[in-house]
Amino acid sequence: MTDELLVVRAQLGEQAALAELVDRWRVPVWSYVRRMLDAQRADDVTQEVWLAVVRGLPRLRAPDRFVPWLFTIARHSVTDRLRAEYARAHEQVAPGESAVDDPVEAIADRAELIAALTRLPVLEREVLVLFYLEDLSVDDCAQICDVPVGTVKSRLNRARRMLREQWEERGYRS
Amino acid sequence: MNGEEPRLSTQEMLDRLAPSLSPWRRLRAVLALLAGLAGGAFVAALWWTEPGPLPARTQLAFAVLTVFCLAWAGYGCWLLTRRVPLFATDRVIAGWIALVASLVSTVGVTAIALQRGTGVGAAIGVGGVFVAVSLVLVVRAHARRALLLRLQRELTGKKQE
Structure with missing residues (x-):
């Protein structure tokens, strides 16, 4: 089953579809967060990411763009934790x-x-x-x-x- | 770092998300919003349609009750916009609850106004706004759900081809 179909089913309110999405993308999201943060913060931030995904999923207008949307949320959560580091990096570009x-x-x-x-x-x-x-x-x-x-x-x-x-x-x- | 795994399994992650997905929490948020709005309209209607000048204490009591109801409405609104996801089917149910609550409130407030012989127009006007907003929410919720169901059928058909 494609991500897009799972997202549509989850947006309709089917919790099994949401569980399947979490299962499918749990490790990739955690891997991204873990490459950016230490292990302790990675677990906390990953949980924040999924909470934001669940809260924002009903408003996602393009189910076929789920993956970039998911990583955008992950990036925002990481950015919040690394605000100082991101600011310094932008200055150095x-x-x-x-x-x-x-x-x-x-x-x-x-x-x-x-x-x-x-x-x-x-x-x-x-x-x-x-x-x-x-x-x-x-x-x-x-x-x-x-x-x-x-x-x-x-x-x-x-x-x-x-x-x-x-x-x-x-x-x-x- | 290599070979590391997330500390939380899928089931543990879903358990952490469960409070946000609880149907009771969603219903509570909808009811808090509607009860707050309906209660606020009801108390305000009673206040405005009082025939004679009211003592200061009674005015204060009406004001406190109105603020109390609006605070509940604000809490429900905050829950629905920031804390609790309303999926397409939930929105349809919430829309119908809002429509029924608006109709009941309008009838109740108008009956009070008629009994007191004053403020009937205002009661019908305010109630009409509530009913109209609820109707818009119901229509939008049905349209959104229909769109998603159509998309689901198309994607399922595409997969089977």
Whole structure:
């Protein structure tokens, strides 16, 4: 059954459909939150996210856009917890940085990527998590992060460059 | 971080969400809003249709009762907009409850006004607004539910093709 059909059934008031949605998206939402926060806060924030989803679901007008909507809520909850860190990251973004439309490259295996993520700044970390770990499109990432598509691409490029630097540095040491 | 799992299972998460999804909580929110509004209209109608000048204490009592009813209406409104999700079927039920409550309140307030021989027009006017708003809510709720049911049929059909 598609997410869209489950959302429609849940919006009609069918609790089994809502339970199926929670079951299907519980781990992906938690994974995103966990990459952005420590373990203790990740559990609390994940619960907040699902509470907001349940309260907001009747007002969702486009059931086919459930996944970006879900991660937008998750991002808002994470942003609330990391407000200071996000503000600092926005200040550090270089103005006028160009959006380079590089093809997505297979940069590393999943475990290595997850380990390296924790050392990235918050803005770069979140687009990497959404794009690579949650397999969302650039358009969806842009909607979730509330930035233009070009900004998502430039953040992805910057994040890949930072990751490459990390791995090169580690390669020299080993 | 690798290999970590969420601390809460699906069932535990659903248990945490259960209070928000409780039918009683939704009904309580709807009833608090309607009872507050209807009670407020009723007390205000009694107050306005008093034939003679009222003592200060009676005026105060009417004012306190009206504020009390409006506070309940505000609480119900806050619950419905911020705390309790009303799904499509709930909205249809809530709309019909609102319509019945509006009709009963209008009849009650108008009967009081007729008995006292004053303020009939105001009672019918205020009651008419309540009934009209309730009717709009009922029509919108039915339209939304019909849209979702149609979408559900289309998606189910698409899946079977």
